[in-house]
Amino acid sequence: MSRKTLTRIAAAGASAALIATGMSVAVGTGVASAYDAETCTTSAQREYSNAGSLGTHYYLSKEIVGDGTVAPDGTITFLIKGWGASAMINELTDYHPAGFELVKAELNVSWVLGGQGWEDATARAVKSGNSVSVEGAGWTTASGATAAIRTTYKAPSNLEPGTRIDVGGAGFNVMLAGGNHQWEDMNLCATVRAKNVGEQVSGSLDNAGLGSVNTASANAFGSLTDPQGSIAGIINNLDFGKIIGGAMGS
16 A cells, blocks of 8 residues: 555544544645545645745646546646746656656746746656656746746556546745645546547557558658648548538538
8 A cells, every 4th residue: 555545544534533523624735635536626726835935925736738638548738837926946846647658848947048938858857656857956936937847648548438537736846945845636637538530540550550650651651741740630630520421412
């Protein structure tokens, strides 16, 4: 049994005991609440303020980019942002679901020269268990700037359409202001959907070792290439209703 599971069991037992005695306790900032599939959301925000921050509030958010769904073998992207009054953040962490494989990590921070924009940080991302972290010398959040990472993962093939899955939480390290704060569970969830036609074709190509049309062309189609990317993309853009209707009307 994992440490996280034991912690949840202990917390649940303590809560039940307090309720039985008529007492209640507030969960402090930075303490993870148990994941609840009935109340989970696709975005959440946490904040903290302690002696180390001298009363200044710092914030961290995580959201699922897109419609909050993921298909078996599909991809899902999370956006983690940290900010606060003139904070210096030097690490952002994403806690992802077990079995999800990192495809890409991107960083968006404010630079003295060049402003703020996205850059590929996959090579420098540190993977440890079910977490991915990106570190730096320190990124300022002065003048309303944020420090953010965007992480994209490939989902496992055994997800069951129609179910909700816990997609974890996030963490950050605010330099000289209270240290490292981690919320491994932010009660966030994604809904598993069935694969669409394009994803089914893409999966079939992957299983056959062909991949995209650009890759397949070298193996089976000679000089035929697809400048738009993949067969899956082409099929996703087809309007099958019009095609079938046109065929029946001819």
